[in-house]
Amino acid sequence: MKNILVAGYYGYQNSGDDAILHSICHDIRQLNIETTITVLSNQPKLTKREYNVNSVNRFSLKAVISEIRKSDVVVMGGGSLIQDLTSTRSLYYYLAILWFARFFRKPVMLYGNGIGPINKWFNRPITSYTLNRVEVITLREHLSKEILNKLKVKKPIIEITADPVFNLELDKNVNVNDIYEVENISKDKPIIGVLFRSWSHEDSYVRKMAKVCDKIIEVYDYNIVFIPMKYPADLIVAFEIMKKMKHNAKIIEHRYHEEKLIAFMGDLYLIMSMRLHGLIYGALKQVPLIGFNYDPKVEYYAKELDIPFVEDMRHIHVEKIMDMIDEIESNRETVISKMTFRVDELKQEARRNRDYLLDLLK
DSSP: OEEEEESOOOOOOOOOOOOOHHHHHHHHHHHSEEEEEEEESSSSHHHHHHHTTEEEEETOOHHHHHHHOOOEEEEEEEEEESSSOOOOHHHHHHHHHHHHHHHHTTOOOEEEEEEEEOOSTTTTHHHHHHHHTTSSEEEHHHHHHHHHHTTTOSSEEEEEEEGGGGGOOTTTTOOOOOHHHTTOOOOSSSSEEEEOOOTTTHHHHHHHHHHHHHHHHHOOOOOOEOOOOOTTTHHHHHHHHTTTTTTEEEEESOOOHHHHHHHHTTOOSSSEESSHHHHHHHHTTOOOOOEOOSHHHHHHHHHHHTEEESOOOTOOOHHHHHHHHHHHHTTTHHHHHHHHHHHHHHHHHHHHHHHHHHHHHH
């Protein structure tokens, strides 16, 4: 029996991070090794119930140290965990877990991670020193490899794979009728999904996106549905955009399991998303996409998936976005075909995360 401890940004009702955890748990169970999975979570009871794992409070020092001591491998789950853009405290939290693992001589794998940005000069040597003492780092994009090179992280095995969510095994029989009923969403017209989050220059892009959504309704007569990925933060942004619209739109106001949300997004005609995993969800379901770049990871995957994207959130031009939509309308099948081909390649890359974990366990 192998004990695997998974650390990440879990238990915060963030669909993208929940999907990462779901993917990692699925990958571990596909290893054909008898394992016990324990997850550090902000809501251990919820995590235990939803993913059929053991779970402890990520802020209980005693519980965290105990689980590290009992583990055979510590897995630092996907997402951008090693960065100080959110806060230095967040960075130190994850580095501390790596240090405890090192202290107890437990092998560590960073699993399909994004690295950076690390902006504060005093955080760079600490991060470099710590990451040079883990065994394996798989990265979800090349940008993170460049950051590791700048930090002079060279000792671990370092490989570029893909975001773990690309390897998520989806249940094809998920029923989404309850979303339409509960959220009062009509199926009478094609639906455009909008996934936005709070970020800098929010007032500016909220006004611009209200105009974009109104223009779509006026030109195409499509329905607009706002889809929060993180509760309640994304709900607030969605309501702010809606308040500035002239026409009616809908918001998915309740939280749904990531598989149900992905299934619902498969019904959409087009997705416009700031959220990286909003783009990945749509790509998995072969839905045309427009990305909105607030972070280099979004730009990276927009280019990987060969989809149009807004390069700067400070300069959203309604006419340019409408041109993007017109282009998708004119070449819909080609757009979907190109994206699907690349998604298949990224799925293969994502499976390599699991292979490196298997090697580490052996």
